[in-house]
Amino acid sequence: MDYKKTKENDFDCQMRGEILKKSGKLNYKLFNVALLLGIIFLLVSSTAFATERDAHNNPLDILSERKLFLEQEIETLITEHKDLLNQINSLTLEMEEALEKSNLSELQKTSFSKIAYLTFDDGPSYNTETILDTLKEYNIKATFFVVGRPESAHIYKRIVDEGHTIGLHSYSHEYSSIYTSPQAFLTDIHLLKNLIETSADYTPDIIRFPGGSNNTISHRYGGSNIMTDIINETNSYGYVRFDWNVDSMDAAKGVQEKNVIVNSVINQSSVLNPAVILLHDSPHKITTAQALPEIIEGLRNLGFEFDKITSSTPAIQFFVKGIK
Structure with missing residues (x-):
């Protein structure tokens, strides 16, 4: 393009x-x-x-x-x-x-279009289904970086059937295990990949690391170079990593106020293009699902259009030492 x-x-x-x-x-x-x-x-x-x-x-x-x-x-x-x-x-x-x-x-028109990518981490859950209902109502596609929940296999399938993207986030989301070594991370990710392929007949090729690709919590378990080593390994398997440039603040506490989520997204996105927006759809993120209609309308008022992330989307990535 x-x-x-x-x-x-x-x-x-x-x-x-x-x-x-x-x-x-x-x-x-x-x-x-x-x-x-x-x-x-x-x-x-x-x-x-x-x-x-x-x-x-x-x-x-x-x-x-x-x-x-x-x-x-x-x-x-x-x-x-x-x-x-x-x-x-x-x-x-x-x-x-x-x-x-x-x-x-x-x-x-193309040169001046503004694109917003709504991304949801840590699902699927019943909040994911509410979010999917809202996206369908507004005719918008989004991206879901999921974890391993075999009991929610039908939601994986619904995400794919309704035209959204599934990305890998990790099966367990347990920092203390996935960040001990590149092999430990790959074992976890491939377990999730197999679950999605079985549940939704879909093969994910994009990834978002728990905590982001530059997180330092991982250093406790795998040393200061663990993220560099893991990223190099996942790159060799053809996975494309995506971080974010808009934080909705819905993870700042257990249940964030809806207005805080809406205002965080709108205010940060107003000066960005594209806007890659971090949201969460885990079981306790009820206010995120409630905030979504106002987020969509607010972004549209700013002139944004919406799209889903694919492996060919220009990647927003945090700087990680040793990674080009």
């Missing part, structure tokens, strides 16, 4: 350059015409003066000669005027064709 935009922008710039070049040539010719008209005006004035002065010295011959000269100049001007009109008409057609080919209006 970026390549297409770049190609269209290059074409647009090239066409505008050609148009400006031709416009410059026309302006030069128009200047010459104006200059010639000024000269003719001076000649006419001087003719009147000379006619009065030479009225007693062969006036008929003098007037005839000057009349012939003026007629020739007028004929030349008329010819150049027609030529300029033809060039202007031709340039206008070229401009219309250039605008049509570059599809400028659609390109501008």
